[in-house]
Amino acid sequence: MNSIYQNIIAEKAKAEKLLAVLIDPDKMKVEHMSNFMSKVNQSIATHIFVGGSEVDEGLTETLVIEIKKHTNLPVVLFPGDIVQITDKADGILFLSLISGRNPDYLIGKHVEAVSRLKHSNLEVIPTGYILIENLPAVKHGGKETAVQRVSETKPIPRKKVQTIKDTAKAGELLGMKFIYLEAGSGATHPIEAGIISEVKQQLNIPLIVGGGIRTKADMESAYKAGADLVVIGTAFEADETFFDELIK
Numbered sequence: 001m002n003s004i005y006q007n008i009i010a011e012k013a014k015a016e017k018l019l020a021v022l023i024d025p026d027k028m029k030v031e032h033m034s035n036f037m038s039k040v041n042q043s044i045a046t047h048i049f050v051g052g053s054e055v056d057e058g059l060t061e062t063l064v065i066e067i068k069k070h071t072n073l074p075v076v077l078f079p080g081d082i083v084q085i086t087d088k089a090d091g092i093l094f095l096s097l098i099s100g101r102n103p104d105y106l107i108g109k110h111v112e113a114v115s116r117l118k119h120s121n122l123e124v125i126p127t128g129y130i131l132i133e134n135l136p137a138v139k140h141g142g143k144e145t146a147v148q149r150v151s152e153t154k155p156i157p158r159k160k161v162q163t164i165k166d167t168a169k170a171g172e173l174l175g176m177k178f179i180y181l182e183a184g185s186g187a188t189h190p191i192e193a194g195i196i197s198e199v200k201q202q203l204n205i206p207l208i209v210g211g212g213i214r215t216k217a218d219m220e221s222a223y224k225a226g227a228d229l230v231v232i233g234t235a236f237e238a239d240e241t242f243f244d245e246l247i248k
């Protein structure tokens with residue numbers, strides 16, 4: 001079987017666009033998975049990401065076991081903390097929060113994670129994770145996102161495009177396999193196409209984009225700007241009829 005990483009590289013080479021449905025174990029009930037996954041399976045989704053900023057120990061594993069009963073799509077952990085690591089998934093985005101300067105999220109949690117990872121068969125995919133500021137819904141500064149609060153890091157302001165580009169390139173040069181541009185779950189505005197395309201021009205590795213993408217138009221705009229894989233969570237949680245617009 002192809003690895004998750006190799007598969008994404010192959011799809012990127014063919015300019016095929018990928019969609020991950022993000023499931024937050026803190027928000028999604030196990031009992032609802034059968035119904036939810038049948039919608040996912042009929043959609044253009046290519047990956048399931050599982051994770052959240054604050055999830056109790058054990059919840060992720062229970063949810064992953066249930067998800068895998070209902071789909072053949074690869075299930076990739078997108079963990080906010082080491083307690084979300086379970087070898088019942090297929091892979092894990094080993095995220096280093098390179099936009100921030102909190103050593104715990106740059107390397108500390110990773111060291112702690114090794115004891116959980118070394119006996120698992122999870123495919124570990126090093127990923128440079130870049131948090132971009134959330135924009136104000138009305139005025140006076142964007143609402144703090146959960147990633148920002150939990151990681152105690154500052155996001156990069158949207159106007160600092162050069163810093164965003166250099167951060168992404170530094171991640172690639174450090175050997176990261178993917179760069180993930182994150183506006184934060186439930187962000188009021190997705191990351192602008194202009195930022196995505198500037199970052200894309202810097203990179204040879206796949207670019208993941210997520211946070212605040214609520215419509216098919218938002219998704220297509222991110223693809224057109226250069227996202228190889230788009231991540232959507234909140235919009236599916238809020239309204240599952242969104243899957244109807246994304247039927248295969």
Ligand code: 1GP
Nearest residue numbers: 185186210211212233234
């Ligand atoms: C969050 O990028 C993901 O980490 C998805 O964000 O929940 O806003 O779709 P949304």
